[in-house]
Amino acid sequence: MADDHGRHAPKVHVTPMWIYLTVFFALAVGTVLTVVASRFDLGMWNTPIALVIATIKAVLVILFFMHVIHSTRLTWVVVIASFLWLGVLFVLTFADYLTRLWKIY
């Protein structure tokens, strides 16, 4: 993890307009999709579909609007670690709630 401290000015990576506009369009489409999907009874799939669409939208914002796609490895680590830690909270908490009704005998 040796860092270069010899840099002087910040490096500028200018994202082209068409990327921003494409992502915006995708986000808008995603919003419409999630509303439409919620109106149909898809049984147990409603929730996962909503989650997947929301996650894709969030990933697009993170990668392109927040420039993570060309950020340092450290930035990636911070982003991924945060969601991982949140995942720990969810998984281990639900490990309790989902197993409460299991009977031993």
Place this chain on the structure above:
Amino acid sequence: MSSLTLHDVRLAEPEGTRNYITNDYGALSWLLTKDHKRIAILYLFSITALFILGGFFAVAMRIELLTPEGDLLTSDTYNKFFTLHGIVMIFFFLIPSIPAVLGNFLLPLMLGAKDLAFPKINLLSWYLYMIAAVMGLYIIITGGVDTGWTFYTPFSTQYSNTHVFGVTFAAFIVGFSSILTGLNFLVTIHRMRAPGLTWYRLPLFVWAMYATSIVQLLATPVLAITLVMLMFERVVHVGIFDPALGGDPLLFQHMFWFYSHPAVYIMILPAMGVASEVVAAFTRKKIFGYAFVAYSSLAIAFLGFLVWAHHMFVSGISVYSAMIFSFLSYFVAVPSAIKVFNWTATLYRASVALMTPMLYILGFIGLFTIGGVTGLFLAAIGLDIHVTDTYFVVAHFHYVMVGGAVMAYMAGLHYWWPKITGRMYPEWWARLAALLIFAGFNLTFLPQFILGYLGMPRRYHAYAPEFQVLNVMSTAGASVLAAGYILPLIYLLWSLWFGRKAGPNPWGAVGLEWATSSPPPMENFHETPVVTWDAYDYPAMMKAMGETQNV
């Protein structure tokens, strides 16, 4: 620019010239400072005052517990005292102590930087701490809180008649103080290391602060939101945690302990960092297994997040999740053990200078091991059912937090005292205090293991008569312990005016902080050091000095 070696780093001008203390005078120059060293001193005063406050509650409890009857304090008052002792000691003393005092002071020095990454945020951290402390003080004076520092619902949300809202709000604020300190340290370590200072050349104290900061950053926000929900529930009774309205009290406990278990690693990781520094300095050896010790800090930080429900084995969680958490809890002991092995290996066949910091750390290694092993007993569900909520638990966590963290804090305070103040403390008085603390501590808490095993419950102001002898021993020990804590208050203050003046490196230790004057100048170093030497490179240093060290 030619590369400098350890003994090329230019020091400040000889004594008598300006350092960070003499650089500027007046209360505002301290209260509005952005200098990390001054902020560390501000914290030193604050946490010392709060330690005394927390100690007062402990003294009162121990006196009450001299007799089986609840005769000194009513049960309500006793409830408030153990609550406030916990809140003050954990949130306002232990969690800030080493990071906010020693970490703040030393981190930029150890990294060869001029300050932390965000000096103004550093000052904000202290002000958040002080605002919370003043709020807490006001609440104590106007009646206190009686829920236990754990604020379990629904007692805290519905039944307690004390200032629950106020205290949780104060805890919320002091949490942000902790978060911002952690954030500052992480960015500083990543982005402000001196040229040549690669990760594997860092002192182990820096690795420890790095791991601590990760925990502070990621755990504390969950406490914050939990307290927000508690405050909301206290004001608008909707049943977030009330079973009658569909809520689950265990949800509070899950979210509370998601923070509060990692919080204990916030308290112990810095202490382990201090231990590494002191062991290296007073054996003049590189710590055995440097990489293992470094990585074990990160492992503790990560694994510490996976074990929280071992505080909830008897609360009503499912047996299956209890088994998972018990299993995971055993893992977190492994990296701690690795550290103890490595310190011991460093001490093996070393020429050990038994100065005060080393005495504290030798005590730390032993007492932390006892505390840690008894933690493993508690991780076994079957055993925990027997000893949970008894004095066994009380003894366990005091062994790790006081026998561990506080002793390491004392070690660090003494070790770096000459750097911080430019003065030496009086060695013989300091050694006496260390021995008093060690003896007093063990006399106080060893009996409590036995009491707990015999069944004496915690958080009660009265107990069955057969427990009295052990309780009297414990209180006697507490008196010795108190004397041991009072001594440093006196002689450390004394040393500020009358202590022997210290040079830049009175211990002959290797580390960037020892390559600048004592006390350091405002800007820490007159020029940015370029690091070409390994961590704890004692052979190189001693060769350069011709091995003519007299401390």
Place this chain on the structure above:
Amino acid sequence: MSEITLTGDTPVPHEEHHHPFLQHHFEDLGQQHEASTLGMWMFLSTEILFFGGVLCAYWVYRVLYPEAWAIGAAQQIWWLGAINTIVLIISSLTMALAVRNAQLGRRMGTVYMLIATLFFGSIFLGVKAYEYMKHWQEGLFPGAAFHWNEVPALAPKVQLFMTFYWSMTGLHALHMIIGAGLLLWFIWRAWAGHFGPEYYGPVEVMGLYWHFVDIVWIFLFPFLYLIHGAHHG
């Protein structure tokens, strides 16, 4: 007492042309930029855990009380939520374009995009205020003022849902208000010409914060408005 010998020449420190916004403890603007973006990312990670905490509680009860949760979501005006989602996405676009303009040194372009971001953010807050007002009038604020009772057995749990609705959207709105305040300050700074290709960090950092608040809403919208079973009548 040990002495460390001083040998060698002191390298002459070269005086950089001091950019007015270079803080003294940083070596150069590059280091300052990297430190401030890393700092903001770390702050955002605390926010992820902060919002994540209440989301975890929300999900625990959603799994326990799916019917009450669906009813609760049915009380929302879904198309207002949808409009607000689009509005926030637009504001994220304008924020990203503001950063881009700052990188390209376009002073007024930065100003206009920041104003646009503030404009759309304000629309969001206005719609939210309207929704809150309606909910209050319909007796959907938890506590003494709550008087939804169509299914009495489920009323306490619907109240619980509304607790999460108000606290989660309330926290989000609070973050937006803070963001709006920051935007006002940045509009002034941009207009005063503070930003350019060598110093656009603050705008980028502002953008990171704003996008994060957008991402929170991207999740809140389906969670609070679109639970299936919420559209019967």
